[in-house]
Amino acid sequence: MNTGIQKELSIGFISGRKRRFIFSVLLLLIFILLILDIFLGSVSIKASEVIRAIFTHTNSNFETIILKFRLPKAITALTVGVALSLSGLQMQTIFRNPMAGPYVLGISSGASLGVAFVILGFSANITTDSLNGLGNWILVAASWAGAGAVMMLIMVISSRVKDIMTVLILGIMLASGISAVVTIMQYFSNETMLKAYVIWTMGSLGNLTSSQLNVLLISVSVGVIMSLFSSKMLNALLLGENYAGSIGLNVRFARAVIFICTSILAGSVTAFCGPIGFIGIAVPHIARILFKTSDHKVLVPGTILLGGAVMLISDIISQLPGSENVLPVNAVTSLIGIPVVIWVILRNRKYSGSF
Amino acid sequence: MKTYLEEILSLNSLKIGYVSGKKENILLPPLSASAIRGELIAVIGRNGIGKSTLLRTLAGLQQPLGGEIFYSKKNIRDYSRMELAQEVGYISTEIVKVSNMRVYDLVALGRFPHTNWIGKIEAKDHMAIMDALKKTSMESFREKFVSELSDGERQKTMIARILAQDTGIMIMDEPTAFLDVAGKYEILHLMRLLSNKNKKTIIFSTHDLQMAISQSDKIWLILDNKLFEGAPEDLMIAGEFDHLFDSSTVVFNSEDGTFSFRSDTKGNIYVEGDGNKKHWTMMAINRAGFNVSKEKTFPYVIIPSESNKNWRLSNKTGILEFSTIYELITYLRR
Numbered sequence A: 001m002n003t004g005i006q007k008e009l010s011i012g013f014i015s016g017r018k019r020r021f022i023f024s025v026l027l028l029l030i031f032i033l034l035i036l037d038i039f040l041g042s043v044s045i046k047a048s049e050v051i052r053a054i055f056t057h058t059n060s061n062f063e064t065i066i067l068k069f070r071l072p073k074a075i076t077a078l079t080v081g082v083a084l085s086l087s088g089l090q091m092q093t094i095f096r097n098p099m100a101g102p103y104v105l106g107i108s109s110g111a112s113l114g115v116a117f118v119i120l121g122f123s124a125n126i127t128t129d130s131l132n133g134l135g136n137w138i139l140v141a142a143s144w145a146g147a148g149a150v151m152m153l154i155m156v157i158s159s160r161v162k163d164i165m166t167v168l169i170l171g172i173m174l175a176s177g178i179s180a181v182v183t184i185m186q187y188f189s190n191e192t193m194l195k196a197y198v199i200w201t202m203g204s205l206g207n208l209t210s211s212q213l214n215v216l217l218i219s220v221s222v223g224v225i226m227s228l229f230s231s232k233m234l235n236a237l238l239l240g241e242n243y244a245g246s247i248g249l250n251v252r253f254a255r256a257v258i259f260i261c262t263s264i265l266a267g268s269v270t271a272f273c274g275p276i277g278f279i280g281i282a283v284p285h286i287a288r289i290l291f292k293t294s295d296h297k298v299l300v301p302g303t304i305l306l307g308g309a310v311m312l313i314s315d316i317i318s319q320l321p322g323s324e325n326v327l328p329v330n331a332v333t334s335l336i337g338i339p340v341v342i343w344v345i346l347r348n349r350k351y352s353g354s355f
Numbered sequence B: 001m002k003t004y005l006e007e008i009l010s011l012n013s014l015k016i017g018y019v020s021g022k023k024e025n026i027l028l029p030p031l032s033a034s035a036i037r038g039e040l041i042a043v044i045g046r047n048g049i050g051k052s053t054l055l056r057t058l059a060g061l062q063q064p065l066g067g068e069i070f071y072s073k074k075n076i077r078d079y080s081r082m083e084l085a086q087e088v089g090y091i092s093t094e095i096v097k098v099s100n101m102r103v104y105d106l107v108a109l110g111r112f113p114h115t116n117w118i119g120k121i122e123a124k125d126h127m128a129i130m131d132a133l134k135k136t137s138m139e140s141f142r143e144k145f146v147s148e149l150s151d152g153e154r155q156k157t158m159i160a161r162i163l164a165q166d167t168g169i170m171i172m173d174e175p176t177a178f179l180d181v182a183g184k185y186e187i188l189h190l191m192r193l194l195s196n197k198n199k200k201t202i203i204f205s206t207h208d209l210q211m212a213i214s215q216s217d218k219i220w221l222i223l224d225n226k227l228f229e230g231a232p233e234d235l236m237i238a239g240e241f242d243h244l245f246d247s248s249t250v251v252f253n254s255e256d257g258t259f260s261f262r263s264d265t266k267g268n269i270y271v272e273g274d275g276n277k278k279h280w281t282m283m284a285i286n287r288a289g290f291n292v293s294k295e296k297t298f299p300y301v302i303i304p305s306e307s308n309k310n311w312r313l314s315n316k317t318g319i320l321e322f323s324t325i326y327e328l329i330t331y332l333r334r
Helices: A001-038 A047-055 A059-094 A108-121 A132-161 A164-187 A192-199 A208-231 A231-237 A241-244 A251-271 A279-291 A296-318 A328-348 B051-058 B101-114 B125-134 B151-165 B183-199 B208-217 B232-237 B240-244 B273-287 B325-332
Strands: B007-015 B017-020 B023-026 B031-034 B040-042 B066-071 B088-089 B168-172 B202-206 B216-222 B227-230 B249-253 B260-261 B270-271 B300-302 B311-315 B318-322
Touching: A001 A047, A001 A059, A001 A279, A001 A296, A047 A059, A059 A208, A059 A231, A059 A251, A059 A279, A059 A296, A059 B051, A059 B325, A108 A132, A108 A164, A108 A251, A132 A164, A132 A251, A132 B202, A164 A208, A164 B249, A208 A231, A208 A296, A208 B023, A231 A241, A231 A251, A231 A296, A231 B101, A241 A251, A241 B151, A241 B300, A279 A296, A279 A328, A279 B311, A296 A328, B007 B051, B031 B216, B031 B227, B040 B051, B040 B208, B051 B168, B051 B311, B088 B249, B101 B151, B101 B273, B151 B168, B151 B183, B151 B300, B151 B311, B183 B202, B183 B208, B208 B270, B216 B232, B216 B240, B227 B232, B232 B240, B273 B325, B311 B325, B318 B325
Parallel strands: B040 B202, B040 B216, B088 B168, B168 B202, B270 B300
Antiparallel strands: B007 B031, B007 B066, B017 B023, B216 B227, B249 B260, B300 B311, B311 B318
16 A cells, blocks of 8 residues: 555656756746846847956946846846736636736736826825835835726626626726726826826836835735745635635635735836736746646746746847847737737637636 | 434524625525435425525535534534535535646645645645545546546546545535436445445435435425425425425326326226336326226226237227337327
8 A cells, every 4th residue: 555655656756856847947047048138238248248247346338237227127027027927827816717917907007097196196296206215115005006906896897707708808998998097197297297107108127226126026025925825725716716615715815815916916017117918918828838737836936937037038039139229028028928818719719618 | 303323414493595785685494404424415496495505505605694503513603614624525516627727636626624834735635635536436537637527527526526625524516417317327326335335424406306316315305484304205205295396287106206297187098917018008108198097997908918019909999909109109199
């Protein structure tokens, strides 16, 4: 009997070893991509200069570019990729909808509304320059609140409408409605406020001040830790709330934790980088294909690594290495994400209703 | 009621229903019933009477609106969510369709109340999962994706999941609803086995009255005014099943547990002969709208014996011969 069990466990162990191998490869890939992202850019800098800039104090222009621009940007890309992908994974599980993601369901729009309230509504007191320190936290908190509010709305809709595509369409309507509100707010705001807001909406990975990057890193770390702790709850929620309750999950508590976690992750990114599309929806699916599992003990770390890698790739592409032009990163993420989304829709016709 | 075994569940004036806003919508008069270890209990009642609500309330997914539920003599209100999940497992008619979820993973989710904060599957959990797969004969499917299973296989996987959950009581809402006849009996056989051999108390709802009567130890018959409980035979003798039907159209035969439609009789026919051919001939004649009379009068049917392969119908004008029951009743129905 005992040897039989050992044999059974060893079968599990082999797939575990394969899994660990994929994780190692992904870690290595992220390391390589991080270096590439620092080395490549619109100004071509020799590798030796890059290394000198990082390890010695030369005060050259190159050093400024590397340390003040490229390194923070690469770290931002990594953080943004992790945060958006994780929030997408959690949303897909909690709504039991393969098409859920912070961008498509209007969560990012909700966050934008929060930001618009701060910049357009209260900027009599807060100017762009004062958006440091406490101002950043106010901005990010408004963004979380906006994201959270839309999450609640989508939850209410999802509990009434079971059809995945209908929820998706309603999410798009919601996003359009919110941008209409923001447009009206823009109409009534003065020129300086408007300018500040428009600059924000163009958002990119490279415009963060160091204090903003700190706020982003702290918020996303909190979100990542919460996600790791909610793996077990997410697994139970895969079965739907009735079964989840019957196996001992406190569904309300689980949902609240995951809501807060998702709002923090998606809201923080949107607050500082603007809405970035299709990473949140696509990466969890890539993780599912790669690991062939629905187990969040594997999917959460897998999505973290893949999300970081995909966002770094997007950032490298957006810099158009070798040319002096830079593409908006949002365009690149859309072009990477949309084929995955289309593939999921087409595949889902086969197992209709599953994700 | 006298019981000789440990009572594992008792309902005491339980009120079930929904709360919408501040208004309580109580579905049924207070229910009292009980279950002992290892019993297979069928919950019978017409559509929409509140069977699912009762089962959801028993599973702790819905609050009772009054009265008490005791599991092993402890009130359900004194159980935490996690503790209750170690007493009661639940299967609804909701279908689990998650892509990339393997049979093993789904069954492993039954270990939820037993695993640590991240849900790590330890050796004892693995043993419980494999044991559950073995009992439901799903071992060879464990690497398969849940989305690729047939309805029957999926239902067996769901049952394996509550076996892995290791609860004394299993609650199943219409476990055979989507299945074909063979699948129905396979699942019922499995349920019977689990209650006999593993001493699981299984409470399931069904619309298949004949199946419930023939296989369950006890029936909870829910009617508009009361819950009757007892062995199927006790309820049958007391004539309780009659209340399930609109008595103007359906007749429940309390002698053999079958149903027939009440219709204007076209006349009496006597049947002469014996064996199963007689039984089936009588069934067919009843269906064709005739009563089987007890005295030999015209017309009468003689069941074929070995030497004669034809059914012979004698009436006042002569004798007609039919080689099958079908021909006979087609003639009678003309």
